[in-house]
Amino acid sequence: MKLYTTPGACSLADHIALEWIGEPYEAVIVSKEERKLPAYLAINPNGAVPALDDGGWILTQNAAILNYLADLYPASKLGGDGSPRSRAEINKWLAFVNSDVHPAFKPLFGSTSYLDDAAAIEKSRDDARNKLRDLFAKIDAQLAGKDWLTGARSIADPYLYVVLRWARASEVDLSGFDNLDRFMRAMRADAGVKKATKAEGLA
Numbered sequence: 001m002k003l004y005t006t007p008g009a010c011s012l013a014d015h016i017a018l019e020w021i022g023e024p025y026e027a028v029i030v031s032k033e034e035r036k037l038p039a040y041l042a043i044n045p046n047g048a049v050p051a052l053d054d055g056g057w058i059l060t061q062n063a064a065i066l067n068y069l070a071d072l073y074p075a076s077k078l079g080g081d082g083s084p085r086s087r088a089e090i091n092k093w094l095a096f097v098n099s100d101v102h103p104a105f106k107p108l109f110g111s112t113s114y115l116d117d118a119a120a121i122e123k124s125r126d127d128a129r130n131k132l133r134d135l136f137a138k139i140d141a142q143l144a145g146k147d148w149l150t151g152a153r154s155i156a157d158p159y160l161y162v163v164l165r166w167a168r169a170s171e172v173d174l175s176g177f178d179n180l181d182r183f184m185r186a187m188r189a190d191a192g193v194k195k196a197t198k199a200e201g202l203a
């Protein structure tokens with residue numbers, strides 16, 4: 001099993017999940033530039049991470065990979081307790097992070113640079129920060145009284161950790177979100193998180 005990952009990118013979520021699972025795997029580091037070169041485009045024609053190679057079978061799309069890992073290793077309980085409702089709750093929060101929170105970062109990652117107008121670009125970035133604060137407020141409320149997004153550790157949690165890292169680096173205002181702060185501190189102290197971030201060369 002090989003995971004293609006770019007340091008600190010959303011693929012770090014899969015990297016952490018693999019550490020939590022504890023079965024053998026190899027992390028292949030792909031730089032931003034390498035993602036667009038023919039060798040990597042042959043693995044993922046979208047030129048994006050993550051990609052998973054399981055015995056020559058390639059799977060892309062983060063939500064699909066995380067669900068596949070949870071199904072492949074049910075003993076990890078990263079896909080819930082086996083009930084349809086627990087998996088649905090996990091996928092609800094995974095979808096929120098993958099398809100609501102993650103894309104909301106785009107202006108902060110340069111998607112509006114085509115505007116070629118410094119003031120307009122800064123406005124789009126401020127707007128993104130405000131939208132992200134609203135989205136993180138919902139997650140903070142969900143984490144009240146819980147250590148993990150859905151109560152028990154799941155595939156949704158490492159993705160939340162990744163977008164929280166991005167939020168801090170992008171100066172999104174997370175003040176007052178004590179549950180998110182507690183979650184972040186616990187993740188930073190987690191052995192699997194430490195191993196995956198170290199392997200990606202992250203502080």
Ligand SMILES: N[C@@H](CCC(=O)N[C@@H](CS)C(=O)NCC(=O)O)C(=O)O
Nearest residue numbers: 009010011047048049050061062063
């Ligand atoms: N829909 C994809 C998006 C993955 C994605 O946005 N990956 C980023 C890193 S976090 C990337 O590789 N972007 C490069 C690109 O899309 O050109 C998924 O969920 O896996």
